[in-house]
Amino acid sequence: VPNVEKAVHKSKLSGFIIDCNTRDLNASAQFWGQALGMPVRELSVDEADDYKRLVDDQHGLHIEVQSVTHPSRVHLDIETDDIEAEVTRLEALGAKRVRAIKRWVVMEAPTGHRFCVVQASSAGFDSVATRWP
Amino acid sequence: VPNVEKAVHKSKLSGFIIDCNTRDLNASAQFWGQALGMPVRELSVDEADDYKRLVDDQHGLHIEVQSVTHPSRVHLDIETDDIEAEVTRLEALGAKRVRAIKRWVVMEAPTGHRFCVVQASSAGFDSVATRWP
Numbered sequence: 001v002p003n004v005e006k007a008v009h010k011s012k013l014s015g016f017i018i019d020c021n022t023r024d025l026n027a028s029a030q031f032w033g034q035a036l037g038m039p040v041r042e043l044s045v046d047e048a049d050d051y052k053r054l055v056d057d058q059h060g061l062h063i064e065v066q067s068v069t070h071p072s073r074v075h076l077d078i079e080t081d082d083i084e085a086e087v088t089r090l091e092a093l094g095a096k097r098v099r100a101i102k103r104w105v106v107m108e109a110p111t112g113h114r115f116c117v118v119q120a121s122s123a124g125f126d127s128v129a130t131r132w133p
Numbered sequence: 134v135p136n137v138e139k140a141v142h143k144s145k146l147s148g149f150i151i152d153c154n155t156r157d158l159n160a161s162a163q164f165w166g167q168a169l170g171m172p173v174r175e176l177s178v179d180e181a182d183d184y185k186r187l188v189d190d191q192h193g194l195h196i197e198v199q200s201v202t203h204p205s206r207v208h209l210d211i212e213t214d215d216i217e218a219e220v221t222r223l224e225a226l227g228a229k230r231v232r233a234i235k236r237w238v239v240m241e242a243p244t245g246h247r248f249c250v251v252q253a254s255s256a257g258f259d260s261v262a263t264r265w266p
Contacts (some may be wrong), residue, residue, distance in 0.1 A: 002234070012170055012191055013169050013171075013189070013191065016149065016207065016209075016224060017242070018209075019247065020244040020245075021244075021245065022244060028243075031226055031243055032244070033222060035211065035226060035228070035242070035248075036146050036209075036211070037144065037145055037146075037265075038146075055148070058146065058257075058261045058262075059194060060192060061191060061194075066137070072244050072245040072246050073207070073246070074149065074207040074208065074209060074246060076149075076151075076169075076207060078168065078169070093164055093165060093168060095164075095168070109159070109164060109165070109168070110164055111151070111153040111154075111161045111205050112154065112204070112205040113151065113205050113206070115168075115205060117152065120218070128191045129191075130170030132170075
């Protein structure tokens with residue numbers, strides 16, 4: 001029987017990035033790791049200068065501390081199995097596409113918040129994510 | 134046998150508040166609820182003007198959308214069974230106490246981010262939170 005269903009995709013909150021306007025990424029990551037009770041994990045060589053991971057075994061979120069040159073802020077990440085379909089869905093809700101970077105897309109919400117749409121990577125994604133028809 | 138252990142307290146990430154510089158809280162909450170795939174829940178009368186809850190059955194986070202007069206941002210909440218002990222712990226890590234509001238304390242991280250220390254309320258708190266000796 002051929003699959004005649006309309007294409008669907010899925011998405012959910014991935015976690016958040018703590019953007020820190022700092023030259024001392026290590027100190028920033030140590031503070032947030034201690035503040036949240038989460039171990040700090042080093043990332044691979046191509047990411048190590050800008051990012052450190054906070055391991056969240058409590059909620060399964062993807063959390064990173066990032067060194068940035070803009071003012072400090074927290075931005076949310078949405079993970080999806082189809083970035084283009086998800087960006088299009090969010091545009092229909094009023095968000096704007098800001099730019100594509102490597103493997104993700106930066107967007108701006110109608111509320112003014114920047115956030116990113118990233119490839120799904122969390123363990124519970126398939127069972128927990130919302131299906132968008 | 135008397136309990137001679139030193140007092141401990143516990144804390145963990147509670148979730149985050151999406152602070153929106155808007156006069157239309159309803160539209161902001163609808164956007165974020167749809168963006169994240171989370172139902173929007175009305176809060177009680179004393180909170181309804183400023184806050185709406187996003188129900189996160191995916192990760193068990195406490196997420197709210199708040200109407201604010203400062204620029205839009207996302208701020209993290211840390212929940213604890215002992216606010217004063219937790220604020221003192223965070224001060225020792227370099228955070229500053231900004232002010233107490235109702236039942237919570239606003240702090241500023243050494244990275245410049247504002248965040249709040251709130252009373253523990255999540256279902257998994259006792260089993261998941263970090264014990265601080």
